[in-house]
Amino acid sequence: MVTRELLAACRRGDPKAFEEVVRRTHRHVYTQALRLVGDRHEAEDVAQEAYLRAFRGLPGFRGDARFETWLYRIVANAAVSHLRRRGRFGQPTADPGEDLATDVEAASRRDPSLEDQAVDRDALSLALAELPVGLRIPVVLKDVYGMSCREIGEELGVSEGAVKVRLHRGRRRLKRALFPEATNDDV
Amino acid sequence: MTCEEVRAQLPQLAEGGLRAAGAVEEHLAGCEACSAELRRYRALILELAALREVLLEPAEGLLGRLLAEVPEERRRRFLERVVADELLHRAAFSVGGVVVGASAIGLLWWRTNRRGSVSLEGVPRPAAPAADAASI
Numbered sequence: 001m002v003t004r005e006l007l008a009a010c011r012r013g014d015p016k017a018f019e020e021v022v023r024r025t026h027r028h029v030y031t032q033a034l035r036l037v038g039d040r041h042e043a044e045d046v047a048q049e050a051y052l053r054a055f056r057g058l059p060g061f062r063g064d065a066r067f068e069t070w071l072y073r074i075v076a077n078a079a080v081s082h083l084r085r086r087g088r089f090g091q092p093t094a095d096p097g098e099d100l101a102t103d104v105e106a107a108s109r110r111d112p113s114l115e116d117q118a119v120d121r122d123a124l125s126l127a128l129a130e131l132p133v134g135l136r137i138p139v140v141l142k143d144v145y146g147m148s149c150r151e152i153g154e155e156l157g158v159s160e161g162a163v164k165v166r167l168h169r170g171r172r173r174l175k176r177a178l179f180p181e182a183t184n185d186d187v
Numbered sequence: 188m189t190c191e192e193v194r195a196q197l198p199q200l201a202e203g204g205l206r207a208a209g210a211v212e213e214h215l216a217g218c219e220a221c222s223a224e225l226r227r228y229r230a231l232i233l234e235l236a237a238l239r240e241v242l243l244e245p246a247e248g249l250l251g252r253l254l255a256e257v258p259e260e261r262r263r264r265f266l267e268r269v270v271a272d273e274l275l276h277r278a279a280f281s282v283g284g285v286v287v288g289a290s291a292i293g294l295l296w297w298r299t300n301r302r303g304s305v306s307l308e309g310v311p312r313p314a315a316p317a318a319d320a321a322s323i
Contacts, residue, residue: 022253030245035238044249048256121241124234143202143235171198171231179227 002067010058018058022051025068029075035140036079038129042086050078072145073155080137080155088133120178127177135170138163143171188214193221201228 002021009017029050034043053074061070128136137156141147142163147155149163156163175182188210196211215222 019254023250026250026253027242027245030249031241031243034243040246044246044252047249048253051253052256120230121234121237124231125238125241128235128238139235143232144238146236146239168198171228174235175227175231178231182223182227 004063007061007063007067018055021067025071028068029071032072032075032140032145033079035128035144036076036137037083038133038136042082046075046079046082049082050075053078069146073147073151076141076145076147076152076155083133083137123178124174127174130177131170131173135166135173138167139170139174142167190214190218190221193218194224197221197225197228198232201225202232 002024006017006020006024010021026047029047030043033046033050034040037043037046050071054071057074061067128139131139138149138152141152141155142149149160149167153160153163193211193214200211215225
């Protein structure tokens with residue numbers, strides 16, 4: 001967690017303070033980037049871009065929200081810009097997020113605490129990785145990182161209503177993947 | 188209310204954006220399939236929120252690469268500029284405050300004086316001293 005003292009040190013001009021901020025947040029930033037773009041190398045690019053933006057935007061951060069919340073938004077913005085540059089929006093069936101799926105499996109194997117948790121969580125991570133990017137981004141930003149549909153709409157350049165529709169579709173796909181036995185219950 | 192109408196509202200109900208009430212609540216009380224569907228959505232949304240703390244392992248050396256992107260010297264220079272900007276802003280605010288304050292005081296002083304001179308016009312002049320009247 002990034003404390004007020006650490007941010008105050010950044011503002012006082014302590015160059016080690018920003019390094020400490022990166023040290024404390026980089027795994028969260030990388031994870032969010034990977035969940036959004038679905039590719040390890042691209043996630044690193046997004047993380048780098050996000051820190052550059054955070055570095056430049058630091059004077060504008062006045063502490064109204066938690067620093068982590070502010071940083072999540074910057075990562076989301078960097079990821080969306082990245083995907084847009086790569087032309088990966090508007091292809092609802094492309095982008096299976098293979099790296100993300102592999103990493104989630106690998107993380108489950110490496111971390112025994114994850115194996116102890118319900119199998120559903122791993123299955124959920126895999127299902128999330130396999131969602132098309134146009135559905136994955138609203139679900140990740142809303143349900144994992146707590147952004148509002150309005151904020152997501154601003155990032156994606158679409159209406160709040162369009163975000164809600166994608167969110168609904170994404171959640172329905174995830175539910176079907178997680179509870180295949182209940183698929184017949186779908187109306 | 189039909190199952191189809193209720194199902195459309197289940198994800199929002201599951202995330203707490205809506206409270207089951209009225210016809211929806213009645214339907215859920217009598218329809219096990221829709222209630223089960225609501226429980227699935229709730230489980231899904233809870234698990235998604237929990238993913239925020241499930242961190243994926245980056246490739247080795249990511250931290251070094253991220254820090255190299257913004258080298259220490261550049262960080263130091265940048266942060267010095269941030270501090271200088273902040274001091275400049277504070278100074279500008281202080282000067283601005285003094286100017287606004289002085290203007291307000293000046294305006295009040297001017298209005299008070301103006302009101303004083305206007306009111307004097309209506310006041311009758313004092314009578315001439317008695318000695319002067321006698322000499323006339």
